[in-house]
Amino acid sequence: MRSDSPSHPPTLTTQALDLDYGGPTIVADLEVTIPVGEITVIIGPNGCGKSTLLKALARLLKPTEGTVFLDGKDIHRWSTRDVARRLSLLPQAPRAPDGVLVSDLVRRGRYPHQGLFDQWSAEDERAVGRALELTSMVELSDRPVDELSGGQRQRAWIAMALAQDTPLVLLDEPTTFLDMAHQVDVLELLRTLNETEGRTVVMVLHDLNQACRYASHLIAMADTTVIAEGPPQDVVTAAMVERVFGLACKVIDDPVSGTPLCIPLGRKENSKNT
Amino acid sequence: MLAIGAPAPQTALALFAGFLTVGIMLRVSRMIPATSSGVRFGGFSAVVGWRTVWLTAGAVGLAVTLLVVGLIVGDFPVPVVDALRTAFFERGGEYDFVVNTLRFPRVVTALLAGICLGLSGAIFQTLIGNPLVSPDIIGIDQGAAVCAVFILVVGGNIALLPIAAFAGALATALFIYVLAWKRGVSGTRLVLVGIGVNAVLAAVVTFMLVRFPIERVAAAARWQAGTLFGSSWEDVRILAVGLILLSPLAWYWTRKLRMLELGDEAAAALGIRVERDRLILIAIGAGLASFAVAVVGPLSFVALLVPHLARLLGGPMTTGLLALTAALGAGLLLGADLVAQRLFAPTTLPAGVVTAAIGGPYFLYLLYRYNRAI
Numbered sequence: 196m197r198s199d200s201p202s203h204p205p206t207l208t209t210q211a212l213d214l215d216y217g218g219p220t221i222v223a224d225l226e227v228t229i230p231v232g233e234i235t236v237i238i239g240p241n242g243c244g245k246s247t248l249l250k251a252l253a254r255l256l257k258p259t260e261g262t263v264f265l266d267g268k269d270i271h272r273w274s275t276r277d278v279a280r281r282l283s284l285l286p287q288a289p290r291a292p293d294g295v296l297v298s299d300l301v302r303r304g305r306y307p308h309q310g311l312f313d314q315w316s317a318e319d320e321r322a323v324g325r326a327l328e329l330t331s332m333v334e335l336s337d338r339p340v341d342e343l344s345g346g347q348r349q350r351a352w353i354a355m356a357l358a359q360d361t362p363l364v365l366l367d368e369p370t371t372f373l374d375m376a377h378q379v380d381v382l383e384l385l386r387t388l389n390e391t392e393g394r395t396v397v398m399v400l401h402d403l404n405q406a407c408r409y410a411s412h413l414i415a416m417a418d419t420t421v422i423a424e425g426p427p428q429d430v431v432t433a434a435m436v437e438r439v440f441g442l443a444c445k446v447i448d449d450p451v452s453g454t455p456l457c458i459p460l461g462r463k464e465n466s467k468n469t
Numbered sequence: 470m471l472a473i474g475a476p477a478p479q480t481a482l483a484l485f486a487g488f489l490t491v492g493i494m495l496r497v498s499r500m501i502p503a504t505s506s507g508v509r510f511g512g513f514s515a516v517v518g519w520r521t522v523w524l525t526a527g528a529v530g531l532a533v534t535l536l537v538v539g540l541i542v543g544d545f546p547v548p549v550v551d552a553l554r555t556a557f558f559e560r561g562g563e564y565d566f567v568v569n570t571l572r573f574p575r576v577v578t579a580l581l582a583g584i585c586l587g588l589s590g591a592i593f594q595t596l597i598g599n600p601l602v603s604p605d606i607i608g609i610d611q612g613a614a615v616c617a618v619f620i621l622v623v624g625g626n627i628a629l630l631p632i633a634a635f636a637g638a639l640a641t642a643l644f645i646y647v648l649a650w651k652r653g654v655s656g657t658r659l660v661l662v663g664i665g666v667n668a669v670l671a672a673v674v675t676f677m678l679v680r681f682p683i684e685r686v687a688a689a690a691r692w693q694a695g696t697l698f699g700s701s702w703e704d705v706r707i708l709a710v711g712l713i714l715l716s717p718l719a720w721y722w723t724r725k726l727r728m729l730e731l732g733d734e735a736a737a738a739l740g741i742r743v744e745r746d747r748l749i750l751i752a753i754g755a756g757l758a759s760f761a762v763a764v765v766g767p768l769s770f771v772a773l774l775v776p777h778l779a780r781l782l783g784g785p786m787t788t789g790l791l792a793l794t795a796a797l798g799a800g801l802l803l804g805a806d807l808v809a810q811r812l813f814a815p816t817t818l819p820a821g822v823v824t825a826a827i828g829g830p831y832f833l834y835l836l837y838r839y840n841r842a843i
Contacts, residue, residue: 217652255737279740286734292598295785298505302516306728307740311721315507315514359739 204231204362204395205266205281207252213260214247221247223419224261229363229412234389234396236406239416240440245399246287246367248416252397253284253365279307283359287367289352291340297351298336301326304358326357330384346377353384364388366398370405378402382409403440407431407454415439431455483811487804490531498524498782521789524782528796532580535803539576540568542807544815578700578764579806579820580799581708583771585761587798588719588791590772591779592754595730595786596747597656601835603773604638604758607663610767611670612641613759614693617766618674621689622681631707631763638759641666642751654747695768695821697806704764711760716795718753723788726750730786768802768821770828775801777835 207229214222222244229235229252237245250256251263254270263270270278283304291300304326305319327333330350335343340351349369356364369385370378386409389396400406406413407427415423415430417439423430436444436457443465449456498520505518540552547555547564555561555568590603604610616637617630646654649662674693678686725746728736733743758772778801779794780786805823812818 250734253738255734275737275742276740279738282738284734284738286732286738289732289735292595292730292785294780299785299787300731303727303731303739306724309724311724312513314724315509315516317509319514320507356738365738 204393206231206264207282207363207395207397208264209252209261210264211261212248212251212258212263214244214251214256215259216247216256220259220419222251225420227414227421227424229395229397231395232389232393233411234386234409235398235412235414236410237397237399237414237416238401238403238406238439239422243416243439244419245416249284249365249367249397249399253282254278255284276307279359279361281361282363282365283356283361285352285356285364285366285369288371291348291351293341294339295341296336297332297338297340297343297354298323298327300340300351301332301336301354301358304355304360307359322360323358326354329357329388330354344377346373346380349373349377349381350384353381357388361394363395363397366396368399368401370400370402378405385409403431403436403457404449407456408449408452427455431457494524494527494531495782497527516787518784518787518789521783521787521793525789525793525796528793528800532583532796532799532803535800535807536576536580539579539803539807540572542811543567543572574702574705575697575700575806576803578704578708579697579802581705581712582697582761582765582768583775583798583800583802584716584795585708585711585757585798586768586771586802587775587779587794588716589754589757589761590774590798591776591786591791591794592719592722592726592750592757593772594776595726596750596754597660598730599656599660600777600780601773601832602660602663603770603776604754605767605769605772606667607660608641608645608667608670609638609663609755609758610762610769611667611674612644613638613762614767615670615673615677617692617763618677618689621692622677622685624685631760634763635756635759638755638762639752641670642755646748646751654744691819692766694819695766695824696819697765697802697809698817698819700764707764708760711757715753715756715760718749719757720788720791722746722750722753723786723791727786766819766821769825770832771798771802771805771824774824774828774831777831 209225209227212222212225213220225248237248239245247256251258254263257271265273265278265281301323302319305322308319327336330353332347332350332354335347335351340348343351353369356366366385369381373381382405385396385398388394410427413425413427413430414421415435422439423435431446433444433446436442436446443460445458445460446455447458448454501520501523505516508515508517537549537553540556541547541549545567547568551564552568555564556573560569593602593604593607594600613634614637616633620626620630620633645659645663645666648666649659651658678689725741728739728741729743729747729750737743761768775798776794779790779797783790783793802820805827806820809818809820809823
């Protein structure tokens with residue numbers, strides 16, 4: 196029942212993608228290519244279709260028109276299991292069933308690799324152990340998920356996605372509901388994964404400055420389509436932020452990381468600056 | 470109508486002993502750590518939760534004990550040795566009629582129906598992610614009842630009753646599923662639609678009961694209360710067929726159920742075909758419930774109570790927990806039937822009255838706790 200993981204890192208691209216939920220168009224004629232081995236962050240105002248795009252990339256939503264290509268082949272023509280071996284998705288605000296232990300949750304990430312009679316191979320054990328280690332959840336593995344703090348809970352879910360052992364990891368707003376320290380924790384963890392394991396990370400983030408700091412590739416969306424795409428240094432300008440978020444701002448260099456830092460202007464500051 | 474007397478002292482004592490046993494089981498289960506470990510040999514590998522294994526062994530022991538008790542007690546007590554010999558080794562003899570015709574089919578029916586109801590409830594509760602859900606609450610049992618009561622009140626062939634109940638339950642499950650469909654089926658919508666369908670079907674049953682001649686209605690009303698009285702080997706055969714067909718499917722789909730309970734998106738990302746697998750699980754759950762309902766009538770609250778007890782003892786859903794649920798279901802129904810027969814002996818009650826008497830208050834307690842948690 197076991198098949199090997201893909202030998203090369205799989206690519207993810209879209210072509211003339213139209214997405215909707217049976218109502219108004221959410222994403223129209225969208226073309227993006229996710230760079231392999233990098234961290235891609237999708238940003239944009241509420242309702243611009245960034246989470247919808249992520250769902251389509253993860254095969255959770257069938258496009259009305261156009262195609263998502265996983266490794267050059269229409270993602271809907273792959274078997275669900277083969278997709279799950281190449282691509283994992285952490286949904287927004289996932290909820291664990293009552294009383295589920297961290298170890299149990301993380302083990303479930305191995306599902307796409309398991310057979311009916313082969314449910315706990317040495318490979319499964321290694322992947323789960325590694326996922327717990329990377330997320331510093333080893334000590335907490337015998338605790339119920341619903342008793343953990345918000346940050347720990349999110350790390351448990353990330354551990355589950357890591358145990359799935361996929362070259363592509365997609366995350367939908369992994370920092371929502373976390374305080375600032377835990378947000379940084381989670382983003383640092385994802386960066387480590389990207390650097391040490393070479394995994395391609397794609398995530399939707401709300402905070403533009405966090406996106407600038409952690410992304411190597413930024414996709415800025417507004418009004419059903421991509422407005423700008425590329426490294427944060429090239430993409431994030433006052434004009435772009437104005438266009439995407441409808442927000443007047445000043446862009447300076449982040450004194451810590453050197454990445455762009457966007458400082459919003461209120462009415463008062465705006466009048467002073469112009 | 471016979472007057473119902475107070476329970477005899479020994480019955481009360483036995484009841485007390487029963488509660489004490491359950492209490493001790495609960496205590497002991499807390500002492501076994503909830504951790505699990507990997508087991509591998511040859512091409513097999515699995516994760517085993519030792520607490521669940523011990524609990525299942527205990528629950529199976531309890532069910533077997535109750536089964537034997539069911540053979541020996543009654544208006545005509547039979548010594549243990551004679552009861553076992555008559556049932557398992559030498560058919561015939563002094564106790565043949567009492568043991569092999571009256572009691573043995575009845576206890577085996579209770580055992581198998583309890584397994585069906587327990588499994589069905591576990592599937593529905595896990596799938597919908599709501600501990601207040603069971604096939605009797607979302608109208609599956611009532612769907613079976615409409616067809617079965619119809620057969621009874623029009624004086625149709627009694628042999629058709631199981632088939633009619635099965636068809637009614639499956640049709641209702643499908644109907645609820647279709648009504649709840651709106652770009653996929655969410656748990657909450659399924660429950661709300663189910664409760665509505667349940668009310669409508671209950672009205673249909675009531676309509677039939679007031680519309681048809683009283684002598685036929687009496688049989689239907691008795692069936693509706695859920696009774697094991699008069700269970701035969703034919704009933705056992707029906708339940709056995711149901712379990713042989715459906716329990717392997719339930720076992721296989723439990724792995725997918727475990728992914729589905731993480732939410733649709735997480736499940737889909739793990740390689741589950743969400744809508745297809747959910748529909749299959751609903752069909753398995755409805756099928757299991759319908760076999761039980763066809764034979765013993767809509768025994769209320771068993772399917773609600775048992776998975777709950779199993780989770781309380783053994784934790785979240787695993788294949789091991791499914792086995793524990795089955796064993797507890799068997800034990801609970803056997804126990805309920807014994808109480809129903811002996812509590813006010815010589816007057817006997819339908820087992821459904823006992824399960825409702827335990828399950829009703831427990832349901833209210835759950836509702837209270839569940840509401841507070843929100």
